[in-house]
Amino acid sequence: CDVRSIIVLLQENQLKRDDIFIIGVECSGVIAEHTLASGKESPGELDFDEKCKACRPSTPRLYDYLVSQKDQKDKGVLPEENPYQDIRKFEAKSIEERFKFWQEEFSRCIRCYACRQICPMCYCPRCVADQTMPTWFSRAPDLEGNLAWNVIRAFHLAGRCIDCGECERACPVGIPLREVNKKIEKDIKELFDYEAGAGVDQKPLLSCFDQNDPEDFIR
Numbered sequence: 001c002d003v004r005s006i007i008v009l010l011q012e013n014q015l016k017r018d019d020i021f022i023i024g025v026e027c028s029g030v031i032a033e034h035t036l037a038s039g040k041e042s043p044g045e046l047d048f049d050e051k052c053k054a055c056r057p058s059t060p061r062l063y064d065y066l067v068s069q070k071d072q073k074d075k076g077v078l079p080e081e082n083p084y085q086d087i088r089k090f091e092a093k094s095i096e097e098r099f100k101f102w103q104e105e106f107s108r109c110i111r112c113y114a115c116r117q118i119c120p121m122c123y124c125p126r127c128v129a130d131q132t133m134p135t136w137f138s139r140a141p142d143l144e145g146n147l148a149w150n151v152i153r154a155f156h157l158a159g160r161c162i163d164c165g166e167c168e169r170a171c172p173v174g175i176p177l178r179e180v181n182k183k184i185e186k187d188i189k190e191l192f193d194y195e196a197g198a199g200v201d202q203k204p205l206l207s208c209f210d211q212n213d214p215e216d217f218i219r
């Protein structure tokens with residue numbers, strides 16, 4: 001996922017290809033923090049991080065030098081057959097249930113902005129959350145402002161989030177932020193067959209237009 005974030009930063013002209021030398025490492029997945037905390041060490045007991053179960057391929061998509069781990073690759077995480085299974089289950093709930101779930105989750109947000117600070121794609125010199133002329137939404141950690149903050153950030157990451165899972169890991173109150181990003185990622189994949197960080201030659205999703213787009217959303 002590190003290389004995927006580099007690819008998006010290259011696409012968005014935040015990095016120059018000639019300025020960086022990428023040492024790629026074939027990745028067999030990282031062990032979930034809860035497994036590390038449990039002290040389990042034998043291969044059968046190890047659980048991999050959720051983000052790694054949805055990640056493929058194991059060889060970075062862009063590198064100048066590759067550190068190969070062929071002997072480790074087959075011992076690593078097995079890709080999920082359906083990485084969006086949980087999202088589909090959630091989508092099957094009523095709109096009231098889904099709204100209630102996210103209201104409860106976002107009501108716990110303390111607006112520490114750790115999710116933004118750790119995100120490789122949140123590099124704006126002045127984030128919308130810090131602007132005061134005008135102020136775009138309440139800066140107080142109340143439900144209205146929290147909903148606005150988290151929805152706006154999710155939209156700003158649409159087609160850009162590379163599912164590194166760091167926002168969720170950094171959130172001190174344990175809000176399942178990755179689920180928001182995965183839902184948008186799934187819709188973008190299904191609607192536009194687009195995957196963030198797949199290749200440096202692809203145009204960023206929100207800066208391109210297809211003349212044959214059926215534009216089904218216009219009614």
Ligand code: SF4
Pocket residue numbers: 115118119120121122157160161162163164165166167168178181
């Ligand atoms: S998973 Fe979170 S931290 Fe990582 S790119 Fe997506 S929004 Fe940013």
Ligand code: SF4
Pocket residue numbers: 116121122123124126127128129152153156157
């Ligand atoms: S939340 Fe939006 S405005 Fe703020 S840093 Fe991230 S992308 Fe930029």
Ligand code: SF4
Pocket residue numbers: 108109110111112113114115116150170171172173174175177
């Ligand atoms: S890291 Fe969690 S608590 Fe902090 S602003 Fe982000 S969602 Fe809210």
